[in-house]
Amino acid sequence: MGRCRGNAWWQGRFRGCGYRVTAGREIILDALTKTDKHLSAEDIYLSVKKACPGIGLATVYRTLEILVEMGLVLKFDFGDGRARYELAESPDKRANHHHHLICTSCKRVIDYTDFIEDEVELLRKTEKGLSAKYNFDIKNHVIQFYGICEKCRRK
Amino acid sequence: MGRCRGNAWWQGRFRGCGYRVTAGREIILDALTKTDKHLSAEDIYLSVKKACPGIGLATVYRTLEILVEMGLVLKFDFGDGRARYELAESPDKRANHHHHLICTSCKRVIDYTDFIEDEVELLRKTEKGLSAKYNFDIKNHVIQFYGICEKCRRK
DNA sequence: CCCTTATTGATAATGGTTCTCATTATCAAT
DNA sequence: ATTGATAATGAGAACCATTATCAATAAGGG
Structure with a gap:
């Protein structure tokens, strides 16, 4: 290696x-x-x-x-x-920040990066507030949307 | 009943x-x-x-x-x-919208409702955009922060 | 090169969740 | 209220992703 x-x-x-x-x-x-x-x-x-x-x-x-x-x-x-x-x-692999859109019917997962800028900005603020209020050392976060994808909707 | x-x-x-x-x-x-x-x-x-x-x-x-x-x-x-x-x-139980703060060490979960207004507003927009772009029928979402809680940090 | 000790592979064990199936309960039609 | 079609149930077995066990091996400081 x-x-x-x-x-x-x-x-x-x-x-x-x-x-x-x-x-x-x-x-x-x-x-x-x-x-x-x-x-x-x-x-x-x-x-x-x-x-x-x-x-x-x-x-x-x-x-x-x-x-x-x-x-x-x-x-x-x-x-x-x-x-x-x-x-x-990572240092090697930046700008891959994304969240997930999950179809609860077929379990398909779509990565999305749209609106990420706004989300990240809000999350930074929220994270800061929460860390202070609850004395939590926040390491990361997860945002997931659940729903039915295009294919499954057509059935 | x-x-x-x-x-x-x-x-x-x-x-x-x-x-x-x-x-x-x-x-x-x-x-x-x-x-x-x-x-x-x-x-x-x-x-x-x-x-x-x-x-x-x-x-x-x-x-x-x-x-x-x-x-x-x-x-x-x-x-x-x-x-x-x-x-x-639900119609019976409103205003309980919250998200989770999870300690990865002891698995303790804190519900928080702080900053929820801003989050909800942003999520509504994001949801709308994602629904349109990916033709997804979004039903709900999850936001979770992971980290180390106060107790576990002191060790 | 050696020694301590973390790591590994094979496999058994664990445990949350799902499946099976004979029995029971729901509820629309009578 | 009774009936009949069929959805729902309880008990337990089955499933299967993940963990634990343990003897053999490899990493890396000395």
Whole structure:
């Protein structure tokens, strides 16, 4: 995995948190970096298995847990019984801030970035107010709209 | 259950959707009406069992599924492995619109209503825009802030 | 190179949720 | 009030995403 120059920044963060840098962790983070889809743990497992056949599903779960805890990855629930993971914003990958539009009928998810500027502005204010009032250290937020998508509406 | 005069409105909605009104459904909706907590299916099961000992857990799940689908109840995931349910706004119970502040460490949830006016205003606009652009029929939304609560920070 | 210890893979266990099916209850039509 | 079609129920098994276990392995400081 010598080709991963751009990964130095998170390797430092890993070691800074007392975690070791392993091939499995590198390749899992790689898989998340190379997609804009909402992958489940199993999606990631299958994807990673191609380059690293020996990897186990438990390692994927364990790594994801760490990544979420470190704030590198966001974990979502779209209501289909399994968690989904997405790379959070990073030095490598900026301006990907978005929210989700979820069809409760077919579970399809649309990422939208429209109106994000206004939302972000309001959320910043809200976050600040809430942090102060409740003494909460806010790390991130989730906004999701639920409804019925175009296809499902036509039925 | 003759005392439940105020429930006439949802009984009509039930039948309008082709569902039958049963004692179990009444008492489950009752339990949700009488609390402002975030109950899990099992919480509701145990609570309802007191007044209706014969009720089964599966019935609770089935009823909740219907209530969520009808939009009477909202289903949340706070990251502790079980779904939580809350009565949505209703003719009986207005002005309870709120969002959640979730501690990722101890899973404590704080309801907040601060800044709700601004949020609601922005969301209304966003919702409108998204509906038009993606041809989505938006039913509701979720806003959640994740972070570390006061108690957990002190450790 | 060694030693401590975190990490791993395989697999069993867990636990929330859903499914199955025979029985019961609802309610529109009679 | 009675009936009949069928939706709803309770008990428990099944399902399946996620976690825990544990012996073997690998990371990385010394």
